[in-house]
Amino acid sequence: MRDDPIKIADAAGGSPAAAVHTTDGAQAAPSIALHHRDFLTDVVNLPDQSIDLILADPPYGLGKDYGNDSDMRSGEDFLAWTRHWLELALPKLKPRGSLYIFCTWQYAPEIFSFLKTKLTMINEIVWDRRVPSMGGTTRRFTSVHDNIGLFAVSKDYYFDLDPVRIPYDAATKKARSRRIFEGSKWLEMGYNPKDVWSVSRLHRQHAERVDHPTQKPLEIISRMVLASCPPGGTVLDPFMGSGTTAVACAMHGRHFVGYEINADYHAVARQRIADIPHHVPN
Numbered sequence: 350m351r352d353d354p355i356k357i358a359d360a361a362g363g364s365p366a367a368a369v370h371t372t373d374g375a376q377a378a379p380s381i382a383l384h385h386r387d388f389l390t391d392v393v394n395l396p397d398q399s400i401d402l403i404l405a406d407p408p409y410g411l412g413k414d415y416g417n418d419s420d421m422r423s424g425e426d427f428l429a430w431t432r433h434w435l436e437l438a439l440p441k442l443k444p445r446g447s448l449y450i451f452c453t454w455q456y457a458p459e460i461f462s463f464l465k466t467k468l469t470m471i472n473e474i475v476w477d478r479r480v481p482s483m484g485g486t487t488r489r490f491t492s493v494h495d496n497i498g499l500f501a502v503s504k505d506y507y508f509d510l511d512p513v514r515i516p517y518d519a520a521t522k523k524a525r526s527r528r529i530f531e532g533s534k535w536l537e538m539g540y541n542p543k544d545v546w547s548v549s550r551l552h553r554q555h556a557e558r559v560d561h562p563t564q565k566p567l568e569i570i571s572r573m574v575l576a577s578c579p580p581g582g583t584v585l586d587p588f589m590g591s592g593t594t595a596v597a598c599a600m601h602g603r604h605f606v607g608y609e610i611n612a613d614y615h616a617v618a619r620q621r622i623a624d625i626p627h628h629v630p631n
């Protein structure tokens with residue numbers, strides 16, 4: 350079991366890590382803690398109100414093989430387990446903190462209803478995985494989306510849209526060149542990504558892909574980290590898998606604490622962090 354914090358690589362290549370500012374004004378690499386532990390038993394070691402953002406991509410209750418039986422619960426058993434880990438995780442959030450939770454249409458209604466008794470619901474984001482139609486299902490419409498709930502502890506939750514705005518393309522800018530749009534700040538700053546995110550899932554040949562069956566695209570996770578965790582803040586990922594959230598935190602100057610019970614996935618996450626070139630303070 351390797352739990353010691355790991356160093357971001359000194360080698361060049363890839364996207365570099367970003368620094369965090371320390372209290373004395375110096376710059377340091379973010380702390381990336383990758384625990385090979387069960388979140389549900391280890392969460393007691395996290396101080397309450399220490400986390401800015403919980404980014405949770407748990408087993409979906411659909412019987413995926415993660416090399417363990419963690420996704421073999423279904424129905425009320427799965428929902429009871431989900432409520433249990435959420436009850437353990439939510440006290441860890443700071444007063445301005447928030448939570449993203451990935452789930453599917455099968456269980457989203459119950460999970461969101463439960464969370465609405467604890468937190469304020471901000472968004473339901475639909476991740477369109479852009480899966481091409483390949484025949485198959487004929488008795489219903491093919492499902493190509495994941496449901497993501499965004500919830501906050503209070504109405505004063507941290508949220509910064511600017512780093513995740515999408516730039517307008519040249520044609521749109523030109524089309525908006527009429528006088529009434531002149532000097533419009535939003536035209537230069539880019540637009541709100543909205544709540545339907547069309548980002549391809551990571552197929553086997555994808556450059557980003559590592560050895561994990563449900564690895565999430567860095568583009569999606571980075572957007573969540575940048576919008577919902579302040580620079581230098583701390584992100585908790587209770588079910589980190591291949592460590593995508595850890596990579597996003599290292600690249601964007603946020604501290605990270607994550608848990609994974611599968612030793613192979615934990616090793617993959619360690620390697621992904623070790624491969625990130627060291628940030629050189631400027």
Ligand SMILES: C[S@@+](CC[C@H](N)C(=O)[O-])C[C@H]1O[C@@H](n2cnc3c(N)ncnc32)[C@H](O)[C@@H]1O
Nearest residue numbers: 387388406415419564565588590591593609610
């Ligand atoms: C949906 S995957 C996460 C994928 C991850 N977001 C990524 O991009 O690679 C869920 C992960 O949770 C792990 N897991 C299941 N139960 C756990 C527990 N109690 N504590 C920690 N990890 C757990 C599984 O082994 C699996 O790798």
